[in-house]
Amino acid sequence: MNSKRVAGALVVMVALVALGVGVGWGIGTTVPAPSPTVTVSTTTSTSQGPPAPSNSSTFDVTLVITTNNIYNSTIQDQPAYYVLGPKGLESSASIALPAHQLIKLTIVCYDDGAANLTGSQYAAVAGTQGNVVTEITNDNVNSSQGASGIQVEGGVTVSSVPANDTAHTFTIPQLGINIPVMPSSTVIAYFTIDQTGTFSWFCMTACGSGPDGTQGAMSTPGWMTGSVTAS
Numbered sequence: 670m671n672s673k674r675v676a677g678a679l680v681v682m683v684a685l686v687a688l689g690v691g692v693g694w695g696i697g698t699t700v701p702a703p704s705p706t707v708t709v710s711t712t713t714s715t716s717q718g719p720p721a722p723s724n725s726s727t728f729d730v731t732l733v734i735t736t737n738n739i740y741n742s743t744i745q746d747q748p749a750y751y752v753l754g755p756k757g758l759e760s761s762a763s764i765a766l767p768a769h770q771l772i773k774l775t776i777v778c779y780d781d782g783a784a785n786l787t788g789s790q791y792a793a794v795a796g797t798q799g800n801v802v803t804e805i806t807n808d809n810v811n812s813s814q815g816a817s818g819i820q821v822e823g824g825v826t827v828s829s830v831p832a833n834d835t836a837h838t839f840t841i842p843q844l845g846i847n848i849p850v851m852p853s854s855t856v857i858a859y860f861t862i863d864q865t866g867t868f869s870w871f872c873m874t875a876c877g878s879g880p881d882g883t884q885g886a887m888s889t890p891g892w893m894t895g896s897v898t899a900s
């Protein structure tokens with residue numbers, strides 16, 4: 670079959686399966702059941718995979734924290750947040766997010782060191798679904814080979830992290846969002862922004878330069894602060 674026929678056949682198959690699901694659930698019971706020989710393969714969307722199917726309402730965004738970024742010849746290396754784009758890393762100075770839509774935020778932190786929190790409250794997760802995140806570290810993930818295949822235990826759901834083991838945070842004070850990030854971890858958070866507008870985001874650990882660690886990256890858009898525009 671040519672590609673148009675393949676596409677047409679897929680549409681018909683999906684429609685037949687959708688009808689079948691409706692019948693199975695007692696919805697639209699006047700529609701006859703499709704042939705039991707109709708089968709389709711389904712795919713599951715992941716943040717690393719192909720674009721989410723049209724029935725998914727989750728907006729995926731990934732931020733990456735690296736440390737070997739030359740701020741200038743005096744301060745030298747500073748940590749920075751980046752947005753993971755289709756071809757690599759992009760500036761985090763201005764992050765565009767949808768309003769009124771569930772956002773899946775993944776933060777990948779290559780920084781292996783902790784920094785002092787600028788306030789003890791920033792160790793607690795806030796503003797996410799259930800006020801929790803999934804923290805994945807090299808110490809809380811395990812795989813084992815079971816009789817039915819690989820068994821994965823990946824990450825833990827937490828409402829806070831140890832205050833003395835926080836590398837950075839992703840914090841939007843105006844929206845009440847605070848996501849603490851442990852050293853060398855990946856964090857997954859779900860939240861919704863129920864308003865439009867532009868809001869400042871900050872890291873609330875003293876990870877910058879200067880005597881109190883609040884200069885350099887901490888005070889420069891695209892490094893450890895910036896804006897989020899929800900529209």
Ligand SMILES: [Cu+2]
Pocket residue numbers: 748836837838872873874876877893
């Ligand atoms: Cu930071």
